[in-house]
Amino acid sequence: GAGVSQSPSNKVTEKGKDVELRCDPISGHTALYWYRQSLGQGLEFLIYFQGNSAPDKSGLPSDRFSAERTGGSVSTLTIQRTQQEDSAVYLCASSLGGGAGEKLFFGSGTQLSVL
Amino acid sequence: AQRVTQPEKLLSVFKGAPVELKCNYSYSGSPELFWYVQYSRQRLQLLLRHISRESIKGFTADLNKGETSFHLKKPFAQEEDSAMYYCALRYTGNQFYFGTGTSLTVIP
Numbered sequence: 001g002a003g004v005s006q007s008p009s010n011k012v013t014e015k016g017k018d019v020e021l022r023c024d025p026i027s028g029h030t031a032l033y034w035y036r037q038s039l040g041q042g043l044e045f046l047i048y049f050q051g052n053s054a055p056d057k058s059g060l061p062s063d064r065f066s067a068e069r070t071g072g073s074v075s076t077l078t079i080q081r082t083q084q085e086d087s088a089v090y091l092c093a094s095s096l097g098g099g100a101g102e103k104l105f106f107g108s109g110t111q112l113s114v115l
Numbered sequence: 116a117q118r119v120t121q122p123e124k125l126l127s128v129f130k131g132a133p134v135e136l137k138c139n140y141s142y143s144g145s146p147e148l149f150w151y152v153q154y155s156r157q158r159l160q161l162l163l164r165h166i167s168r169e170s171i172k173g174f175t176a177d178l179n180k181g182e183t184s185f186h187l188k189k190p191f192a193q194e195e196d197s198a199m200y201y202c203a204l205r206y207t208g209n210q211f212y213f214g215t216g217t218s219l220t221v222i223p
Contacts (some may be wrong), residue, residue, distance in 0.1 A: 035213070043215075
């Protein structure tokens with residue numbers, strides 16, 4: 001594809017429901033990142049994949065958050081039992097996965113609103 | 116531990132005035148620093164990286180290891196520079212840590 005694709009672009013859900021956010025990275029990019037963007041918090045790191053494995057899950061805020069990546073490509077971020085404080089823009093980025101000056105390519109994000 | 120600090124959440128300057136967005140980092144290894152920018156209703160995108168020693172859209176940033184800083188500068192601000200700017204640190208391989216961002220407004 002032309003760039004990193006995220007779906008849905010907007011998601012409104014009720015407190016307590018589960019949500020799945022999807023990220024389609026640029027073809028051939030081995031590294032994939034999830035960030036959360038909220039007012040006053042900037043860009044908060046959630047998780048990083050190299051291939052299908054996640055060397056760093058340290059940013060996941062609670063055990064309600066999980067992510068997986070299959071086939072070295074598509075990734076899903078799942079939030080269980082959503083809370084109002086989960087409302088934010090969830091950004092996905094991908095990169096080639098090596099080399100100095102590595103550039104991240106971002107998707108347009110999923111705006112999550114928990115009512 | 117916070118690895119990147121952007122002390123200004125909001126910054127306003129007049130068109131034609133110099134602008135400096137501050138970024139300080141803490142990292143014991145050899146740092147790679149970047150500036151990313153998000154214009155209104157656009158995706159977050161790379162502006163420049165220290166390793167390239169480049170000037171993009173009139174912006175420059177010098178890595179100062181002594182002061183652990185990577186401030187972004189432009190001598191004459193333009194209205195189209197109004198955006199959200201994030202400083203980022205690459206560490207332990209391919210992991211990137213972003214600061215909290217600075218929202219720049221250039222007043223006509």
